[in-house]
Amino acid sequence: MSNKVKNNHLLSYPLIALASSGDVDAINTVLKHYEGYIATLSTRQLYDxxxxxxxxxxxxxxxxxxxxxxxxxxxxxxx
Known part of the structure; x- marks a missing residue:
């Protein structure tokens, strides 16, 4: 599974199929792929x-x- 994420930054079909079937490593790869986007969505401005x-x-x-x-x-x- 070395080409889980292709050069065009899309998740591969086999990875998606594995993740949807419950493969923990594939799910973690998908989470890793989206971690920057999730961090951006969950960024809040707080005041000291x-x-x-x-x-x-x-x-x-x-x-x-x-x-x-x-x-x-x-x-x-x-x-």
């Missing part, structure tokens, strides 16, 4: 006690998004 803004990843939201992705992967019907 002085009122200075800071960007940080909301870990609860990040975990919820990962869980939702895993749920959708396992429910995906590969034709």
């Amino acid at each position: 006690e002085s009122g200075n803004p800071h960007l940080c990843v909301d870990e609860t939201l990040r975990r919820r998004l990962e869980t939702k992705l895993i749920t959708k992967i396992l429910a995906f019907n590969v034709a």
Whole structure:
């Protein structure tokens, strides 16, 4: 499974098929592929006690998004 992610940054069909069948390594590869996007979606602007803004990843939201992705992967019907 060395070409799980091709040069065009798309997930391969065999990887998707393995992930949808419940293969843990394939699911982890899909999560790794989308980790930057998930981190971007879960980034929030927080303020410290002085009122200075800071960007940080909301870990609860990040975990919820990962869980939702895993749920959708396992429910995906590969034709």
